[in-house]
Amino acid sequence: MALMNGEQYRESLKKMRPNMYKWGELIADVTTHPATRLHVQSVADSYDAAFDPERAPLFTTKSPLSGETAHRWNTLMNSMEAVLGNSKMKRAQYQRTGTCQGATCAGWTGINVLWAVTYEMDKELGTNYHERVKNYFKHVEDNALALAGAITDAKGNRALKPSEQPNKDSNLHVKEIRPDGIVIRGYKAQICGVAACHEIIAMAGSGYGEADKDFCLAVAVPRDVAGLTIVETRRPSDARDEEEGWDAPKAGNITQAFLFFDDVFVPNDRVFLCGEFKYTGKAIGYFTAIYRAAIGACVAGQGDIMCGAAINMARANGLSQKAFQDKLNQMAINNEITYSVGLGAMLAGKGHASGLWIPDMLLAHVNKTQVAKLPYETKVICQDISGGVAETGCFPSYQDCQSPLYGAEVLKALAAGADGETRARAARLVEWLTVGGGIPGCMHGGGSPDGARMVVRAMEPWEKFAKEAKRIAGITAELADPAPAKK
16 A cells, blocks of 8 residues: 555554553544544645645655655655655645644654665665665555654753763663664653654664764654553643634644653664664754755745734734735745745755755754744734734633623624634634644754754854955955963
8 A cells, every 4th residue: 555545544543552641541542532633633634635636746756666656755855856845745734734744744754864874874884774774664655654753852961961861761772682673761752743653763862972872773663562652742721722612723733742662672674773873963964954954844834824814813803914914924024934945955955875865954954043033923923913812812712602691792792804703713723823732843843943053153164254255355464263361
């Protein structure tokens, strides 16, 4: 099966062992539980897109491995057009559901990154990791799997290396190496889209040295593998997403999770890195290049919906779009900046010897700095256009609007350029997009903006710029930074 529709996808999730918890209780079925069903619903919509003539070109592509049509998130990104397709799909997903679809994102990026890293490892070390990745990739495609990517560790004390942590489990690590596989344990934190995935690609959370080689791993595990416990971690304030009514749009609603690996056995054919510490930095470098180039499309897609939500809110208030056109223009400019910087990174990228296309790392990290800034400006403008009813936090609840005692009066009080219910729904969407459960991880999703700035600082050829400026100015004297002041 190279393609699967939304209903088949839901049925495949139902067959998995329940191992996810929320509010202290086991989630028996992620497709129906209020905390997870909306994210599953949004991913199911992407599966259905494969059978929609208008959307299929974005959501499917010809697999470089099999030559068959496959879900885009099951394929190797082997060209600039392929990574561009990643961005176009992500923007379309956000336009469809308003928020992130983690189960078709980070895990897919992870397996692509491992395609390149294991190619290098096999060539330099004589290992057979690349063949394992190739076989696993075929398994993913043949079974139309959704993959979560577990990169971020719990970390513990940020001033200490993983090997120095009082609790070694703060970072996922190899506990034991056996002839037929490895045993891993530890914590992965704030992992996106786990509720909607079939499998998890777990990788080292940073580049490490030899002292931390136990933490240098890359594996694929089923989401319901024995020994893995998952705690779904969306904010308590997002509980309204689980209620009936319009207090939160019944849309994509991204999920996050903590993963607790308790002596999980991983067979050799699913182990892609184990102790080869010098390659962890490359893996993270390739991952962030792909991920941070594409994330500009994610926030642009949600920004598109914020533009529409602001227009609807203005009209529901009885005002014209024209009155806010300059502000709407700025929202659109913010969206297109993050999208286009990401596309620039893809265009300036290059092909890896393994066949993977890797976007330009400098531009990808520049994009991350803008993703951590511009979407917040867009949210503020959206609230500004919408007025206090969508921003002040004093909006009546759905239950109050339905009260037989006073609900009709509440709806009458809410009526303006539209009836009360219409204005309520428009306001709640703005709230959800700007301060609620629909917000993706703009600031720290995919890593911190400070980390991206450090990469920019390291990659820019500052001395070359200074030398060229001296030449143009005709300066022949030596110019150098002053020596540090003596203490």
